[in-house]
Amino acid sequence: xxxxxxxxxxxxxxxxxxxxxxxxxxxxxxxxxxxxxxxxxxxxxxxxxxxxxxxxxxxxxxxxxxxxxxxxxxxxxxxxxxxxxxxxxxxxxxxxxxxxxxxxxxxxxxxxxxxxxxxxxxxxxxxxxxxxxxxxxxxxxxxxxxxxxxxxxxxxxxxxxxxxxxxxxxxxxxxxxxxxxxxxxxxxxxxxxxxxxxxxxxxxxxxxxxxxxxxxxxxxxxxxxxxxxxxxxxxxxxxxxxxxxxxxxxxxxxxxxxxxxxxxxxxxxxxxxxxxxxxxxxxxxxxxxxxxxxxxxxxxxxxxxxxxxxxxxxxxxxxxxxxxxxxxxxx
Numbered sequence: 001x002x003x004x005x006x007x008x009x010x011x012x013x014x015x016x017x018x019x020x021x022x023x024x025x026x027x028x029x030x031x032x033x034x035x036x037x038x039x040x041x042x043x044x045x046x047x048x049x050x051x052x053x054x055x056x057x058x059x060x061x062x063x064x065x066x067x068x069x070x071x072x073x074x075x076x077x078x079x080x081x082x083x084x085x086x087x088x089x090x091x092x093x094x095x096x097x098x099x100x101x102x103x104x105x106x107x108x109x110x111x112x113x114x115x116x117x118x119x120x121x122x123x124x125x126x127x128x129x130x131x132x133x134x135x136x137x138x139x140x141x142x143x144x145x146x147x148x149x150x151x152x153x154x155x156x157x158x159x160x161x162x163x164x165x166x167x168x169x170x171x172x173x174x175x176x177x178x179x180x181x182x183x184x185x186x187x188x189x190x191x192x193x194x195x196x197x198x199x200x201x202x203x204x205x206x207x208x209x210x211x212x213x214x215x216x217x218x219x220x221x222x223x224x225x226x227x228x229x230x231x232x233x234x235x236x237x238x239x240x241x242x243x244x245x246x247x248x249x250x251x252x253x254x255x256x257x258x259x260x261x262x263x264x265x266x267x268x269x270x271x272x273x274x275x276x277x278x279x280x281x282x283x284x285x286x287x288x289x290x291x292x293x294x295x296x297x298x299x300x301x302x303x304x305x306x307x308x309x310x311x312x313x314x315x316x317x318x319x320x321x322x323x324x325x326x327x328x329x330x331x
Contacts, residue, residue: 129142
């Protein structure tokens with residue numbers, strides 16, 4: 001006697017789509033005309049991928065719509081996927097509704113430009129500055145696109161996988177023996193030869209161990225560096241007032257103008273503790289004339305032309321800033 005068994009259907013792989021009724025459905029209801037691709041992350045959060053030219057609109061409606069109320073930007077960062085481009089990421093949270101969402105968008109590796117959201121979230125002011133220097137993303141309309149961590153004249157982006165130190169980085173989980181074979185340490189003889197030179201190098205004293213003269217000299221060196229940094233910042237502001245586009249792209253209409261060089265803080269307060277500081281030289285070479293900027297077409301009439309014009313403005317701004325820094329350094 002044979003037994004009859006009910007055939008069991010093969011298990012389907014788990015879907016990456018958010019479950020019905022998730023916040024992804026709310027976003028599609030609030031913004032039906034925007035192309036939204038929803039997926040679940042490994043942390044069981046909802047991630048929405050949107051076109052890059054809609055980032056400002058989506059985040060603004062995320063904050064203001066009563067069904068979303070995303071009033072907190074918890075984090076903003078980017079990821080370099082090399083051939084696939086750059087992925088910019090915004091982590092939003094609603095304090096009143098206790099719901100979270102991740103907004104993502106793709107940008108090209110070369111000429112990555114996106115509209116700033118610093119006018120929507122105060123936290124984006126610093127986060128966008130960090131993304132700009134770490135990944136090379138330009139934020140159009142950012143009020144103060146200065147570097148946070150790197151010198152202004154550095155043209156590398158450390159969190160790009162193509163930055164100059166990438167070939168010698170030891171990735172997490174790499175075979176240490178293989179890495180050592182590919183990049184062997186210096187021979188002991190070379191270390192022994194260099195040891196006397198390294199030992200003969202003067203060590204940097206602590207402030208507590210310095211004499212009054214040495215402290216004054218140290219303070220003078222620091223004041224000179226501060227004065228130089230302020231001079232470069234004043235030059236950049238003067239270039240922007242002369243018509244050159246800022247590093248973060250042209251300012252939005254109605255935005256407050258940048259401060260004039262006269263309103264910039266003088267170097268005297270920092271140098272007051274060190275009379276020996278060298279004064280700022282006034283015989284700087286004049287700034288080059290600003291380039292002719294392309295007009296920006298309307299977003300609805302010519303979206304591709306608008307994107308190209310914005311990218312061209314960013315390129316001209318970068319070239320002008322690089323040329324001016326080289327001129328001040330005497331290169």
